[in-house]
Amino acid sequence: MSAPASAPARRLQPVVLGGDIGAYSLARAFHEAYGVRPVVVSSVATGLVRHSRILEHVAEPRIDEADALVARLRAIADRHADADLIAVGSADWLVRALVENRDRLEDRYTIPYVPRDLLVRLTDKEEFGRLCAELGIAHPTTVVHDVAAGGEPDTSGLTFPVIAKAASTAAYHDVEFPGKKKVFTVGSRPELLELLGRVRDAGYTGTFVIQDFIPGDDSGMRILTCYSDAQGKVRFASFGHVLLEEHAPGALGNPAGIITGVQHEVVEQARRLLEHVGWTGYANFDLKYDPRDGRYVFFELNPRLGRSNFYITGAGANAVRFYVHEHLRGLDPEPRAVLGADVPLTADGELAAEHLYTVLPGPLLLRYVLDPGLRARTRGLLLRRRATNPLWYRHEWDPRRVAYLVVAQLNHYRKYARFYPVSAARALAWTGR
Structure with missing residues (x-):
């Protein structure tokens, strides 16, 4: 007697809130991992999502109004009634909107974020500083x-x-x-x-x-992303050395270039903090190396995959797989099972690959990497093609999008010349010596 036929697996349908490079990076990660076409919701169609062939853009002009956002998300769910839906945000305020309206959404969506009280506590910079002091973690x-x-x-x-x-x-x-x-x-x-x-x-x-103010230029900055399972145990971490940040007013402080690497000391401090409060899902930390005492100083926690999240995926560890593996499939998020056998990981789940993430043309990035050793590493990764710009994707070949990206890349030269000339970078680098 043959076994009864199992029910067909439901398809995956991600919905990403936001129209910035972080939102596009999340959409690309879902597309790379599962071949799906995410829905991206933002107030207007930015050049980063316009004419994309890997996503569907939905405009919601009142995205910052809870009722309008919930209505839009429920309308999208109605169009995808045959799918398992997951909603993620590319900015803190969008994540907070999802969390605050969880009771109106989670009958249709998976919302992979911590409860509101914990989110508010840890994303408030004052509260975060108090927690660092309590746990003996360096903080300005x-x-x-x-x-x-x-x-x-x-x-x-x-x-x-x-x-x-x-x-x-x-x-x-x-x-x-x-x-x-x-x-x-x-x-x-x-x-x-x-x-x-x-x-x-x-x-x-x-x-x-x-x-x-901790002395030194942008290359003193670091980034760390951790994933904690449903029991609050940190299972995966990805550390990055920031080479250069963006300096235009609307994007100030966001990493423009990152080299991934291993830093056990920092990961262990983050692990102590996250497991102390029972954090679940992703947490993204901004840090800086203090040349005055050799410590890594924690600035803040972002309750999500950060704007530069593709630094993880580009290095071979597709970050959104943890969401799907644990939250939608109900499986234990053991990093090797989630990411596959070929991704280099330490015994405690730290990504060990060296890879360059950049949103800038290579020559412009190198112009601002002033430390000779760091510049040599950056140039070597570019030459060996161990570098990724999340906006350049082989599945995106619409000529209008390509034209936009070419112009946008060239505009970076103008923006850096205006807002952060090389002389300013050299002056900051001198303060860190």
Whole structure:
């Protein structure tokens, strides 16, 4: 007697919120791993998703309004009733929107993020600093200022220049004012007070963190991404040495070039923090190497795969596979089972491949890598074709998209010349010596 026929497997349908390079990178990762065509939802069709053949773009002009977003996502689910749907966000505020509306969505979607209380706690830079202090993890000297309360912050324990940024990036997303940046480098106390006044007048009611400026140029920055299973155990980690960040105001501080590598010390500190709070899913950390004492300093936690998430996938460890393996298939996310036998991993799940991620033309990137040894490594990876730009994908051959990307790549030369000339990079590099 033959065995009864099993029910056919349901297809996978990812839905990605956002229209930036992080959203496109997530869509590409799903396409590479599973051959699916993700739906990408953003307020407008940006050049990064326009004319793409690997995704379907859906415009939702009111994406920042909860009811409109939920209605749009449920309408998409109705069109894909035969699929297992997963919704992911490319920015903190989009992840927060999914989490805050989980009860209206998870009958149709898998939402692979932590509960709201944990998300709010760990993504608030003030709370994150307290946790680092509690666990003995290096964190910049920080002053927290209540913007709505007014007054003047006590900066007597800091030396200018300092770094200033909103404690909650999700709340900061909702305000606009001239000169708005993700992160400000502030040269004097009068300049700081003027900035805080502008932020308050724009309607931001949260707190601002004012931090010690760690010397050195962009190449002092590091990035770490960890995946924790449903029991809160860290199973996978990918460390990267940032070569250069973006410097145009709207993208300031985002990595433009990363070399992957192994750094057990940093991974173990992140593991201690994440397992202490019971984090699940992805966490992305920004760090910087402090040449004054040789420590790696943790700045913040992002509750998602970061904007530069393709630094992991490009190195051979397709990051979205963990989502599907555990959250949709219900399997144990053992890294070798998730990623395959050919991906180089340490015994504790740390990605061991050396690979270059870049969103810039190679010659422009090399112009800003001032350390001779690091420049030689970067050039070697470019020459050996162990480098990936997430926007250039062999399945994307629409001539209108190719033309856009060529122009966008050339525009990077103009933007860096305007916002971050090489002389400025050399001056910062000198401070780290």
